Amino acid sequence: MANHALALLESALRERKLDRTLTTALPPLARTDPAALLPTGIPALDGWLCPSTTAQGVARTVEGRGGFPRGQLSEIAGPPTSGRTTVLLQTIAAVTRRGELAAFVDTFDCLDVASVVGAGVDLERMLWIRGEGGPPSGGFGGPGPHERAVDRALKALNLVLQAGGFAIAAIDLADVPPVALKRIPVTTWLRVQRTIEGSDTACVLIVPGPLARSAGGLTLTLTGRATWGGTADRSRRLTGIGVDVRVISPRRHVDGALNIEATADDQWVVAVNA
Numbered sequence: 519m520a521n522h523a524l525a526l527l528e529s530a531l532r533e534r535k536l537d538r539t540l541t542t543a544l545p546p547l548a549r550t551d552p553a554a555l556l557p558t559g560i561p562a563l564d565g566w567l568c569p570s571t572t573a574q575g576v577a578r579t580v581e582g583r584g585g586f587p588r589g590q591l592s593e594i595a596g597p598p599t600s601g602r603t604t605v606l607l608q609t610i611a612a613v614t615r616r617g618e619l620a621a622f623v624d625t626f627d628c629l630d631v632a633s634v635v636g637a638g639v640d641l642e643r644m645l646w647i648r649g650e651g652g653p654p655s656g657g658f659g660g661p662g663p664h665e666r667a668v669d670r671a672l673k674a675l676n677l678v679l680q681a682g683g684f685a686i687a688a689i690d691l692a693d694v695p696p697v698a699l700k701r702i703p704v705t706t707w708l709r710v711q712r713t714i715e716g717s718d719t720a721c722v723l724i725v726p727g728p729l730a731r732s733a734g735g736l737t738l739t740l741t742g743r744a745t746w747g748g749t750a751d752r753s754r755r756l757t758g759i760g761v762d763v764r765v766i767s768p769r770r771h772v773d774g775a776l777n778i779e780a781t782a783d784d785q786w787v788v789a790v791n792a
Contacts, residue, residue: 553588554587554588554589555567555568555583555584555585555586555587555588556585556586556587556588556609556613556685556686556720557583557584557585557612558585558586558605558608558609558612559609559611559612560605560608560778562776562778563584563605563776563778564583564584564585565584566584566763566765566774566776567584567585567586567736567765568583568584585609585720586609586686586720586722586735586736587720587734587735587736588685588717588718588719588720589714589715589716589717589718589719589720590711590714590720590721590732590734590735590736591707591710591711591714591721591722591723591730591732591734591735592720592721592722592723592732592735592736592737592738593722593723593724593725593728593729593730593732593735593736593737593738594606594722594723594724594725594738594740595725595726595727595728595729595738595739595740596726596739596740596741596742597726597741598692599744600740600741600761601740601742601759601761602692602724602740603633603690603692603724604633604637604759605738605740605761606688606722606724607633607634607637607639608637609686609722610622610634610637610639610644610686610688611637611638611639611640613643613685613686614639614640614643614644615640616685617643618684618685618686619643619644619645619683619685620639620643620644620645620684620685620686620687620688621644621645621647621678621684621686621687621688622644622645622646622647622688622689622690623647623649623671623674623678623687623688623689623690624646624647624648624649624690625649625668625671625689625690625693625694626649626650626664626667626690626693627648627649627650628690628693629648629690645678645684647674647678649670649671650667664698665698665701668691668694668698668702671689671691672689672702672706675687675710675721676709676710676713679710679713679714679719679721680713682717682719684719685718685720686720686721686722687714687719687720687721687722688721688723688724689721689722689723689724690724691723691725691726691729692724692725694725694726696726696727699725699726699729702729707729707730707732710730711732711734727739728766731768733768734768736765736766736767737765737766737767738763738764738766739763739764739766740761740762740763740764741761741762742759742760742761742762743759743760743761744759744760745759745760745779760777760778760779761777761778762775762776762777763775763776763777763778
């Protein structure tokens with residue numbers, strides 16, 4: 519009788535998609551299940567991130583159904599002006615358009631609110647956790663205000679992940695010097711992965727280079743390039759932005775590279791497999 523009641527309860531929770539909040543032995547969602555992925559909102563990129571994409575880059579399922587795996591730790595890595603923040607804001611905007619919640623841990627309080635609004639983010643569905651102190655200018659010679667800011671940001675991320683309920687929880691570590699990033703214990707990322715495993719939350723790091731290397735997540739390494747129109751110096755104008763994306767998946771769910779282009783009016787227009 520007890521087993522029958524338990525089966526009915528689990529069935530009812532599963533129908534309402536609440537079963538994955540339980541600490542049970544339920545298997546993780548398969549990567550081929552669209553519900554297991556968090557789209558970036560950039561159709562060209564989502565088509566490539568679909569696990570059933572062929573080697574030639576032709577998606578065998580509905581275009582745009584790929585994305586970051588939920589319940590996993592992923593990274594967007596690249597130097598300044600590579601498009602890393604743009605890709606993140608597009609992802610957050612897509613999350614809020616679907617009525618889900620997003621959290622962003624802004625380690626050094628560098629987020630440009632105009633860019634957030636321009637990306638189409640619903641601000642009422644985004645939790646913005648602001649750090650303080652600004653990005654470090656002289657590096658990390660030892661424990662100091664900036665290093666403490668990183669520590670506070672990581673603790674804030676952990677609290678957000680433990681609270682649950684967010685489709686994406688991102689942390690901006692892009693302005694942290696590499697020497698300081700190397701000081702972050704690897705156990706930090708293991709704890710993050712253990713916290714979100716089996717949940718509907720995708721945790722995304724914004725970093726200057728690959729850092730966490732989660733076994734089940736994705737690493738997007740970006741290189742940005744601008745295109746200009748006009749001939750003379752005074753008539754030159756920005757006509758578009760190109761982003762070269764290298765996708766690294768340790769479990770080989772998705773691998774490869776592609777080029778995506780954005781016009782000056784923020785329309786992502788083309789994807790060419792590299």
